[in-house]
Ligand SMILES: Nc1ncnc2c1ncn2[C@@H]1O[C@H](COP(=O)(O)OP(=O)(O)O)[C@@H](O)[C@H]1O
């Protein structure tokens with residue numbers, strides 16, 4: 001019987017998880033149906049909080065996410081059911097009103113900060129990947145991205161990084177590296193590691209198709 005494969009991609013903020021997930025989706029689009037599920041879309045709803053309160057939330061602690069719903073959605077896809085995936089608005093620091101329908105597929109790329117830290121999510125992954133990018137590179141990337149795409153100021157990114165992002169990374173994200181089957185040093189720059197990952201996924205897809 002055809003089985004859906006789950007590729008878990010964890011790593012620090014701005015390590016390159018989303019960029020690698022997109023590369024994989026593009027590469028396998030012709031041979032398999034691929035869906036990307038981002039843990040970021042499962043940040044808890046904060047409609048009951050003011051903007052001032054939302055700014056103070058610690059978004060780098062596992063409690064900020066509804067991981068139970070995420071695990072339930074992955075299970076549903078594995079059982080051949082479609083899901084209504086929440087979507088997240090980083091500018092508003094809140095869930096959006098819109099959901100996205102995700103249909104059962106051959107490959108689920110499950111990416112996010114705590115995919116390997118959370119035991120239930122980790123156990124759903126057939127291949128566990130950790131994108132390992134140095135902290136200084138991640139901070140520079142985050143500064144550029146958050147100012148351009150997430151409505152932040154330079155000062156707010158630096159303040160959030162020094163108060164929560166860095167400490168939580170060391171406490172929760174970095175230790176989860178030990179669960180990885182594949183560690184990709186230098187993020188998306190490491191073409192050799194990405195090629196190895198692609199070869200492995202291809203062989204699993206081939207076996208699945210016969
Ligand atoms: N290998 C790379 N080289 C240069 N910039 C990169 C690379 N990978 C990602 N980026 C950029 O860094 C930022 C963060 O990458 P992203 O994939 O969103 O990380 P994550 O999903 O881990 O937070 C984005 O603006 C992205 O374009």
Ligand SMILES: O=c1ccn([C@@H]2O[C@H](COP(=O)(O)O)[C@@H](O)[C@H]2O)c(=O)[nH]1
Pocket residue numbers: 012013014018040043059060089090092093094112113160165
């Ligand atoms: O409302 C929010 C939600 C999250 N964040 C920050 O985003 C990153 C996680 O996203 P990556 O794409 O992995 O960088 C996390 O470090 C949070 O600090 C936010 O600022 N506001």
